[in-house]
Amino acid sequence: MNYLQLCQRLREKVGASGEGPLSVAGQRGEYARIVNWIDEAWIEVQRLHNTWAWMHKEASGSLVPGLMAYTAASFGISDFGRWDINDIRLYDVDVSDEKYLLHKDYDQFKAVYGVGKQTPGRPGYVSVNRANEIVFGPVP
Structure with missing residues (x-):
């Protein structure tokens, strides 16, 4: 699942209206919050373990x-x-x-x-x- 798909999945899970986001760039309002939440979650995941091989x-x-x-x-x-x-x-x-x-x-x-x-x-x-x-x- 890529970044955009994660954003779309979150929109679906929280019951936000629409079919998007269709892009992660230039979002406003509710879609901007969804994109920012996924971005923050990704940073938190990376900080969980600094020994993961994919991070080296x-x-x-x-x-x-x-x-x-x-x-x-x-x-x-x-x-x-x-x-x-x-x-x-x-x-x-x-x-x-x-x-x-x-x-x-x-x-x-x-x-x-x-x-x-x-x-x-x-x-x-x-x-x-x-x-x-x-x-x-x-x-x-």
Whole structure:
């Protein structure tokens, strides 16, 4: 059942008049409330369990020398909720030198890598900053 069908089913269940909605876009009045209820329910379902496999995707990208913080879009991620920082790996040329990065709480991370002039190096730590960006330390 798709989003529109869920809205139509809800309209039927609550006994609202009409045959619609015929679309989820641009609704007003009673149909707008139905569409909004389905939207809110979908968000609640997604928040029930953050370990559902369908909510996880793998991504990869390159780190830029001198750049510590990266958005999801930096790695080509368009539908994003949160980082799984317990499974971040890094390698230079190929997987032969791949290693897991260790997670640091952001306040601890900032105390080490967010003050003073940083010496670039191969990152060994990862965290998520207040802007929901993934940050690497030391800076690449």
